[in-house]
Amino acid sequence: MAKLIFELSATGHRAVTFPSSSCQDVDFKDFEAQSLPDLPEIAEIDLVRHYIGLSRMAHGVDTGFYPLGSCTMKYNPKLNEDVASLEGFAKTHPYQPSWSVQGNLKAMRHLQDALSEICGMDEFTLQPAAGAHGEFTGMLIIAAYHRANNDAKRTKVIVPDAAHGTNPASAVMAGFDVVTVKSDANGGVDFEALKSLVDETTAALMLTNPNTLGLFDPNIKAIADLVHDAGGLLYYDGANLNAIMGLSRPGDMGFDVVHLNLHKTFSTPHGGGGPGSGPVGVKKFLTPFLPKGSYLREQPDSLSFAPTHSIGRMRSFHGNFLTTMRALTYILFNGKGLTEVSKVAILNANYMMHHLSDIFTVAYPQICMHEFVLTLEKEKDIYHVSAKDLSKAMLDFNMHPPTMYFPQIVHEALMIEPNETESKSTLDEAIALFKMLYQKMIEDPSYLQNAPYTTPVKRVDDVLAARVPIVKYQKESK
Amino acid sequence: MNSVQEGYFYLKTHEWVKPVDETTFLVGISDFAQHALGDIVYVALPEVGDAVKFNERFCDVESVKAVSDVYSPISGSIIEINSALEDSPELLNQDPYATWIIKVEGSFDVSGLLNAQDYTKFLEDLQ
Numbered sequence: 050m051a052k053l054i055f056e057l058s059a060t061g062h063r064a065v066t067f068p069s070s071s072c073q074d075v076d077f078k079d080f081e082a083q084s085l086p087d088l089p090e091i092a093e094i095d096l097v098r099h100y101i102g103l104s105r106m107a108h109g110v111d112t113g114f115y116p117l118g119s120c121t122m123k124y125n126p127k128l129n130e131d132v133a134s135l136e137g138f139a140k141t142h143p144y145q146p147s148w149s150v151q152g153n154l155k156a157m158r159h160l161q162d163a164l165s166e167i168c169g170m171d172e173f174t175l176q177p178a179a180g181a182h183g184e185f186t187g188m189l190i191i192a193a194y195h196r197a198n199n200d201a202k203r204t205k206v207i208v209p210d211a212a213h214g215t216n217p218a219s220a221v222m223a224g225f226d227v228v229t230v231k232s233d234a235n236g237g238v239d240f241e242a243l244k245s246l247v248d249e250t251t252a253a254l255m256l257t258n259p260n261t262l263g264l265f266d267p268n269i270k271a272i273a274d275l276v277h278d279a280g281g282l283l284y285y286d287g288a289n290l291n292a293i294m295g296l297s298r299p300g301d302m303g304f305d306v307v308h309l310n311l312h313k314t315f316s317t318p319h320g321g322g323g324p325g326s327g328p329v330g331v332k333k334f335l336t337p338f339l340p341k342g343s344y345l346r347e348q349p350d351s352l353s354f355a356p357t358h359s360i361g362r363m364r365s366f367h368g369n370f371l372t373t374m375r376a377l378t379y380i381l382f383n384g385k386g387l388t389e390v391s392k393v394a395i396l397n398a399n400y401m402m403h404h405l406s407d408i409f410t411v412a413y414p415q416i417c418m419h420e421f422v423l424t425l426e427k428e429k430d431i432y433h434v435s436a437k438d439l440s441k442a443m444l445d446f447n448m449h450p451p452t453m454y455f456p457q458i459v460h461e462a463l464m465i466e467p468n469e470t471e472s473k474s475t476l477d478e479a480i481a482l483f484k485m486l487y488q489k490m491i492e493d494p495s496y497l498q499n500a501p502y503t504t505p506v507k508r509v510d511d512v513l514a515a516r517v518p519i520v521k522y523q524k525e526s527k
Numbered sequence: 528m529n530s531v532q533e534g535y536f537y538l539k540t541h542e543w544v545k546p547v548d549e550t551t552f553l554v555g556i557s558d559f560a561q562h563a564l565g566d567i568v569y570v571a572l573p574e575v576g577d578a579v580k581f582n583e584r585f586c587d588v589e590s591v592k593a594v595s596d597v598y599s600p601i602s603g604s605i606i607e608i609n610s611a612l613e614d615s616p617e618l619l620n621q622d623p624y625a626t627w628i629i630k631v632e633g634s635f636d637v638s639g640l641l642n643a644q645d646y647t648k649f650l651e652d653l654q
Contacts, residue, residue: 214594229596454592460563511591515568516616 051106051505053522054099058089064096087524106505108449110319114475116401118420118452118464119213119261121291121313128382129316129375138374143366157344157367160377161328167380167387168287168307169300170330174343176368180288181215183308183327184255188223189360190306190331190338191253191282197338197358203252203281209238211262211456213288216255225252232458236413237266244275251281258285258302259292261456261464262413263398263420273303282306290314291468292395292419295388305332315376324369326376342366393469394419397476401467404480408487412459420466423451424459432494436461441508442486442500448479529650530558532624536600536637537646538582543624544600546635552601553627554579556588559650561623564590570612570619570628577605579631581639586628588619600640603633 077083091099108115115122133139141150161173177183188206195203206220210231217227228246233239237260247254254276259265266272273283285304291314299307311317311326319325331339339345340363341355348354355361367373383390395418402411402421412422425436440450440463452464467476489496501507535543541560545553561567569589579585579599586597607630611618618626641649 457593512566512568515566515589515591 051099051102054089054091054096055522055524057091057095057099060090062090062092062095064091064093108444108447113447113449114467114471114479115449116451116465116467116479117449118263118422118455118466119288120319120452121288121310121419121466121468122319122449123291123313123316123468124470125316125318125375126379126382129378132378133371133374138371143370153370154344156374156377157370158346160373160380161344163377163380164309164328164330167294167298168285168290168309168330169298169302170307171300171333172336172339172343172345173328173330174339174363175326175328175370175373176340176343176363177308177327177329178364178368179325180308180310180313180327181219182325182363183310183329184215184219184284184286185222186327186329186340186360186363187284187306187308188219188225188253189363190329190335191284192223192225193338193358193360194282194335195252200280202250205246205250206252206284207243207246207254207276207281209256209260211236211260211458212255213257213261213286216286220253220255230254232260232262235415236260236262236264237268238272240268240271240275243272247275247279247281249280251276251279253282253284253306255284255286256304257287257289258299259289259418259420261289262422262459263289263292263417263464263466264413264415265292265418269302277303288313289419292391294391295385296391300330300332305335306330311372311376316379317372317375324372326369326372328368328373340364390469391419394467397467397469397471398465400473401465401476401480405465405483408484412462419468420464422456422459423463423465425461425463428490429461432490434490434494434497436463438497438500439463439486439490442489442497443482444501445503446482448482529562530624531643531647531650533643535624536640536642537649538598538600538640539649540598542598542600544631544635544640545627547630550632550634551606552603552631552633552635554585554600554629554631555627556597556619556623557646558623561620564588564592564595566591567616567619570616572608572610572612573605573629575605575608579603579605579629579633581636588616597628599631601631601633601635603631605629606632 110122110124137152141153157175164173165171177186204226205228206225207228207230208216210229220227230243230246231239258269276283282305283303285299285307287307287309290309307330308327312319337357338360339356341359342353342362398417398419398421402417409423410427412424429435436453440453443450454462455464535545537543541557543555543557547553567588567590571587573586581602582598584596585599587594588597609627
């Protein structure tokens with residue numbers, strides 16, 4: 050395993066040599082900090098080798114197949130990078146007077162209009178810096194809306210049992226109580242159960258459609274009517290938007306608020322924890338609640354404008370501007386072809402599901418949207434090989450495993466989302482790998498139980514890591 | 528595996544309640560529950576004095592796989608929590624029937640609960 054940069058540190062090594070300064074030396078005594086910060090001392094060559102070495106241990110979309118369900122790990126076209134590094138975008142500053150950045154503002158407006166068109170919403174804010182940040186923004190908007198109506202009894206947010214974990218978390222952060230609605234036998238929202246939950250205390254229903262099983266809920270219209278008739282709002286988790294672009298729109302399904310993940314559907318980078326981008330779209334009646342500083346159609350001259358019932362600022366300036374420009378590039382480049390993106394994403398998922406279903410058990414066997422879920426419950430009983438074991442074994446073959454143990458309503462789940470950017474030969478290779486490992490499971494379960502064999506780190510003790518987390522490197526005392 | 532203990536009463540969500548005397552009860556999770564959860568790494572314990580309601584969530588347990596709600600098989604108020612779980616959540620995996628989570632003062636209503644025999648059958652039907 051690689052050393053930490055602190056372990057590589059050697060006294061006196063330097064990556065940068067500063068030129069001599071004409072300024073007077075200053076005594077540290079005058080400052081609150083009485084000593085220099087404890088930074089690693091390292092030469093440039095060792096520094097470069099350290100980080101390049103780490104990057105070679107990582108798996109990314111640029112190095113191999115990455116069918117991580119619900120994450121839409123699609124290829125990020127390099128054209129996006131070209132556009133984002135144009136001087137007019139990359140070298141502008143948010144404090145520049147607005148007359149000097151009219152092009153940037155026009156580009157933002159263009160993106161907000163495009164996202165509105167794709168989602169069937171009336172306005173978007175580009176401020177939220179990530180998907181969960183977008184969810185939180187959306188839930189604050191819903192809370193503010195009910196507050197503005199003096200409707201304080203609406204304290205409940207309904208979330209399906211198959212929902213992304215961020216949904217209940219965002220609702221709780223925005224001050225709501227979360228109620229879980231179970232899924233029916235077909236994997237959709239259990240309509241009867243929902244009926245019994247929806248009442249005058251319902252603030253909103255959070256839903257992703259298609260859901261985390263990769264299934265489009267055919268009852269969506271009835272669900273939307275039920276919640277609306279009770280005075281609640283509908284929140285759309287855009288995590289699975291890659292399945293429906295140009296085919297159906299959250300706004301038409303009845304959703305009032307939607308967040309998108311530009312790093313999923315619109316090909317901006319996932320890497321390194323960001324920068325992400327989670328724009329939030331709303332129907333017209335909710336525009337007065339958008340964050341302060343959103344670039345709104347009615348106020349094109351003011352960047353510090355606060356809508357009448359604004360929830361306040363969610364982030365400095367306009368979110369991760371260059372990330373949004375990557376997404377705009379992707380949208381402009383594909384144009385009406387975005388429909389094709391979703392169609393091929395669906396086709397690829399069904400192709401993989403079809404070719405795996407002769408050996409593997411599909412949790413909800415029916416035509417899927419952009420992803421599908423396998424269950425290894427039976428295999429775990431027979432061969433004592435878990436979804437985790439199979440996933441670990443894939444690491445030796447330059448393939449990122451699918452999402453494991455999610456959604457939680459499927460035991461020993463493997464959630465596979467191949468996405469539209471992968472070729473048929475890549476899918477065929479992955480199918481062959483799945484089948485080879487399945488055969489191996491029958492012949493020699495211990496091979497999978499002990500995998501991986503070639504990675505820098507083998508099995509980690511995730512139980513110990515969760516029970517006794519050490520989250521900060523402790524330097525040995527000198 | 529998936530053992531069921533006599534003298535305990537169960538919810539279909541896999542919690543148990545065991546009467547200590549007429550008004551005092553112990554509450555925990557079943558062997559099936561701890562198996563399904565896998566290695567438990569954290570128990571978010573409620574506080575003494577909190578009210579619990581039949582079939583309503585009173586705490587959550589976190590395993591490597593997921594965080595899951597725990598529902599109360601009885602109504603009443605919490606008179607003691609098993610603070611050993613703060614440092615040793617794995618006790619729930621090791622001995623789910625000896626490891627109670629909360630001690631409740633309340634009234635016992637057997638309707639809505641399964642006895643050991645019914646719970647065993649319920650588990651068989653789940654398989």
